[in-house]
Every structure is written in structure tokens, then in C-alpha cells.
Amino acid sequence: SYVLTQPPSVSVAPGKTARITCGGNNIGSKSVHWYQRKPGQAPVLVISYDSDRPSGIPERFSGSNSGNTATLTISRVEAGDEADYYCHVWDSRSDHSVFGGGTKLTVL
Amino acid sequence: EVQLLESGGGLVQPGGSLRLSCAASGFTYSNYAMSWVRQAPGKGLEWVSSINTGGDYTYYADSMKGRFTISRDNSKNTIYLQMNSLGAGDTALYYCAKASGTAAGAAVDLWGQGTVVIVSS
Numbered sequence: 001s002y003v004l005t006q007p008p009s010v011s012v013a014p015g016k017t018a019r020i021t022c023g024g025n026n027i028g029s030k031s032v033h034w035y036q037r038k039p040g041q042a043p044v045l046v047i048s049y050d051s052d053r054p055s056g057i058p059e060r061f062s063g064s065n066s067g068n069t070a071t072l073t074i075s076r077v078e079a080g081d082e083a084d085y086y087c088h089v090w091d092s093r094s095d096h097s098v099f100g101g102g103t104k105l106t107v108l
Numbered sequence: 109e110v111q112l113l114e115s116g117g118g119l120v121q122p123g124g125s126l127r128l129s130c131a132a133s134g135f136t137y138s139n140y141a142m143s144w145v146r147q148a149p150g151k152g153l154e155w156v157s158s159i160n161t162g163g164d165y166t167y168y169a170d171s172m173k174g175r176f177t178i179s180r181d182n183s184k185n186t187i188y189l190q191m192n193s194l195g196a197g198d199t200a201l202y203y204c205a206k207a208s209g210t211a212a213g214a215a216v217d218l219w220g221q222g223t224v225v226i227v228s229s
Contacts, residue, residue, distance in 0.1 A: 001170065033215040035153070042222065043153065048208065048215035086153050090213020095167050097143065097213060102152035 002091040004100035011106045018074040020103045022087030025068060032070040033088040034063060036081075037102075043086065047072060074105070082107045110134035110218060112204045117223030120194055128189040128223055130204030138182040141207035141214060144189045146200035147222075156202070158212035159187065167212055171197075194227045201225075 005023040012018040022032060034047040045054050047063035050070065060075045074081055087100040116128040128144070144156040157178040158167045166178050177190040187204065202225055206218035 031213075031215075035216070037153070042203065042219035043216070044219075045208075045215055045217050048217070054217065084152070088153075088216070090211070092213070095212075096169065097145075097155035097158060097167075099145075099153040099155055 001094060001096065002089070002098050004087055004089065004098055006085075006087060006100040006103045008101070009104045009106065011108055012074075012077050013108045014079060015076055018077050018081070018105055020072045020074075020085050020105065022070040022072070022100050023068055024070075024089065024098075027068055027070050027089065028066045030065075030089045030091070032063065032065050034072045035086045035088065036083045037086065038083045046085075077105075077107055079107050081105060112206060112218060112220035114202065114204045114220045114223035117202060117225045119226045119228060121229050122195055122227055124194050124227070125190070125192045126194065126225060128191065128202055128204075128225075130187045130189075130220060132185045132187075132204075132206065135206075135218075137185040139210065141210055141212045142180060142187045143205040143207065143212065143216065144178065144187075145203045145205050145216070145219075146198075146225075147203070148197075148200040151200075154200070157189065158207075160212060161210050165212070191225070194225075196227050199225060199227045 035043040037043040050065040051063040143158040163180045180187040201222040204220040205216040207214035208217040
């Protein structure tokens with residue numbers, strides 16, 4: 001089955017740039033979606049189809065996808081960005097949705 | 109208001125069954141694929157199952173196949189998850205999730221608040 005690998009944690013100082021990676025075999029050939037989940041809240045879509053930003057999501061959030069790695073980039077990080085972030089793809093070979101293990105973003 | 113409202117969670121004994129429901133409102137429900145996603149305590153998001161717009165194509169995670177059944181009633185704007193042969197590993201918060209399009213693999217652009225399932229004797 002297809003596997004997505006995320007670092008368990010990423011730490012960044014306020015105002016700096018956070019990069020959260022999502023690794024998968026030839027993930028560049030798939031569409032990657034990213035979700036933010038804060039404690040006690042439902043997940044929120046922050047990036048769809050590799051780099052599209054839904055309405056209401058700050059421009060500070062961006063995404064890229066190439067080769068074996070997709071990346072969620074959060075510029076000018078704020079305390080309110082502290083959350084768990086998950087990548088998500090559809091594996092057409094198995095007709096399965098797959099989530100990465102999640103990355104906890106800590107704002108120092 | 110655009111929302112998904114799950115219900116049906118609760119405490120069930122190992123080996124038991126439970127049926128979750130998810131009522132949609134505020135959008136043309138029949139135009140979108142729908143999914144169930146769960147999160148076990150201290151764990152990450154785990155895809156459970158998806159269903160296409162017409163309800164004739166269903167997809168399951170390997171560990172749920174044969175035990176769980178997803179269905180939808182477009183006349184009631186509701187999807188269901190029938191869960192049988194439940195084990196402790198099924199204890200989780202179950203989210204109802206709306207796809208952003210007709211494809212089961214589309215981005216999830218709307219999540220419910222979730223319903224808790226606890227499997228314990």
C-alpha cells in the first residue's frame with residue numbers, strides 16, 4: 001500500500017518560515033492536499049491539488065510537489081499556526097485515500 | 109449554513125455493531141463524493157471509507173473492508189457507516205468529510221465535528 005512519510009515535529013520561531021515535508025514514492029505524479037488540525041477542532045483544508053489555496057486561507061500558506069516530496073510552506077509563522085498538519089493523496093492504483101502520519105508544528 | 113452533523117457514536121462491546129450517520133446541509137449534497145475519516149486517541153488521521161455521488165462506487169481501507177459498509181441516501185442528504193465486528197482498535201473520533209468534487213480522492217473541503225466511538229467491555 002502507498003505510504004506517506006511526514007516528520008513528527010517541526011519547530012520554528014515566530015516570523016520565520018516553516019517547511020513541512022511529505023514523502024512518497026513518485027508523489028509528484030499525484031495531487032497532494034494539506035490539512036491543519038488544532039486541538040479540539042475539525043481539520044481545515046489549507047492547500048489542495050499541490051498548491052491551490054482555498055478561500056480564507058492566508059497567502060502565507062503555499063505548497064509544492066515534485067519527485068518524491070511534497071512540501072507545505074508557511075511563511076511569517078504566527079503563534080496561531082501551531083497545529084498538526086497532514087498531507088493526503090488518492091492512490092489510484094489501490095483506490096485508497098492515504099494520509100500522512102501528521103506533523104506537529106510548534107511555534108517557539 | 110454549510111455543515112455536516114455526525115451522530116450514532118457511543119460505547120459498544122467488542123464484537124458489536126454501530127451505525128454512524130452524517131447529515132449534510134447548506135450545499136447540493138448529491139454533487140459530491142463523501143468519506144469517513146477517523147482519529148484514534150493520540151494518533152493521526154486515518155481514512156476509513158469513501159463513496160461516490162451516486163452511491164454505486166464504494167472504497168474501503170484494508171482493515172475495514174468486510175466489516176464496514178458505507179452508504180448514502182441522497183433524498184435525505186445523509187451518509188451512513190455501518191460498522192460490524194468492532195474491536196478496541198476501532199476506538200476513535202469518526203469524522204464525516206465532504207469532497208470538493210465528484211471524485212472520492214478530491215480534497216476534503218468540509219469536515220464535521222466528529223462522533224466518538226468507544227469499543228470496550
